Amino acid sequence: MPSHLSREELKKKRDKYIIPSVKQLYADAPNFVRGEKQFLYDEKGKEYLDMFAGIVTVSVGHCHPKVVARTVEQVKTLQHTSTSFMTEPMVELAEKLADITPGNLSKSFITNSGTEANEAAIKLARLASGRNEVIALEHSYHGESHLANALTGNHNYRPQLQPAAGIFFAANAYCYRCPFQKHPTSCHLECAKDVERVIQTQTSGKPAVMIAEPIQGVGGAITPPDEYFKEVKKILENYGVLFIADEVQTGFGRTGKHMFGISNWGVQPDFITMAKGLGNGFPIGAFITTPEIADANQRPQINTFGGNPVSAATASAVIDVIKEEKIMENAKAMGDYLFDGLNDLKKSFPFMADIRGKGLMVGIELADENKTPMVAETQKIVEAAKDDGVILGKGGLWGNVIRLKPPMIINKGDIDTTLKSMRKAMEGVAKVAVTK
Ligand SMILES: Cc1ncc(COP(=O)(O)O)c(C=O)c1O
DSSP, X not given: OOXXXXXXXXHHHHHHHSOTTSOOSOSSOOOEEEEEBTEEEETTOOEEXXXXXXXXXXXXXXXXXXXHHHHHHHHHHOOOOOTTSOOHHHHHHHHHHHHHSSTTOOEEEEESSHXXXXXXXXXXXXXXXXXXXXXXXXXXXXXXXXXXXXXXXXXXXXXXXOOOTTEEEEOOOOGGGOTTOOOTTTOTTHHHHHXXXXXXXXXXXXXXXXXXXXXXXXXXXXXXXXXXXXXXXXXXXXXXXXXXXXXTTXXXXXXXXXXXXXXXXXXXXXXXXXXXGGXXXXXXXXXXXXXXXXXXXXXXXXXXXXXXXXXXXXXXXXXXXXXXXXXXXXXXXXXXXXXXXXXXXXXXXXXXXXXXXXXXXXXXXXXXXXXXXXXXXXXXXXXXXXXXXXXXXXXXXXXXXXXXXXXXXXXXXXXXXXXXXXXXXXXHHHHHHHHO
């Protein structure tokens, strides 16, 4: 094994050379030096089961050999031309995206990240509609640029933000903490109807577009009820508003039954934005839309690295693997197994207050009997599981949601390992929680 810096040495350098707002999940962070399948390895050779996939990104497993082979082949052949020149990998990828996305979505703009995909989609939606205002949801996360930050309904990611003009937030479909204090069985989808209230009271009545994650990722796997997006789409159509499904986390089979999360709600979006799982760790993003919407902008648009041969070839290989290895089917089967295990675990730990999500996009919100978010305890559990060799994710507005969004190749044994590790970690905090 090549020699690596100790984690202490690396941390020292990191603190010196990386800006402090780039936070680490762990107080005692390993120095990860290698990844293979669903596992990560630190500088000491210790193995970790990766149940977070580098923030929902390593879709088909770390360093998948077929994907790596395609990347390496392309790196050796042609690395770059820019969007101003025609190459096969970009067009091949765009064709594959048209093939796997629902309805008549068929024209893509390929970017380097999810942030850029959202930026570009909003720009085109504004041009196509001739309107300006945008609706987003509370608790959302849409990226790191000024516009994407301003679309993000979570103050943690908006420090001293001078908000971009013309963005309005509707309540999200957060059934566990319903913004309207209703119960899902009798709420009449008040949250969906909030979109109409926002259009009527906060906008000109003619917003350009609404952007929403089918399941809010950073927000903590917040999963709307079955009829939610149908109701929202009906309202948007009444007001001539376009709809962007931000599938940066929910895409590529992660929710188990459909290639893209929004299809679980039986709704056809005007745009899908994507990134993360598309590249399996290689930097790439994209939006796809209809020919009619795409045609609305005929001015030149450049993205120097967007759809470059290496990232495009890599993404094409990822899509091939997802199909060939029945990755989506595995996400469904393993998701079901995971939900059963989590519900079983909840019998011992009632502070697992809300278990939600679809497929392998899962969140467990930790709260006491008064619904007070258990923030410090969540961090303790995540840290203890890591010491035990299991990487859990964390999220939610208050940081009290454990996020399980692993590479979609995991098996039942991996889930058993995760549940065992969570049990052990939660036993450590259970006593405190009960006496709170
Ligand atoms: C739903 C969603 N949209 C957009 C983004 C931004 O993607 P990127 O970090 O690739 O810019 C993220 C990142 O976490 C995301 O979760």
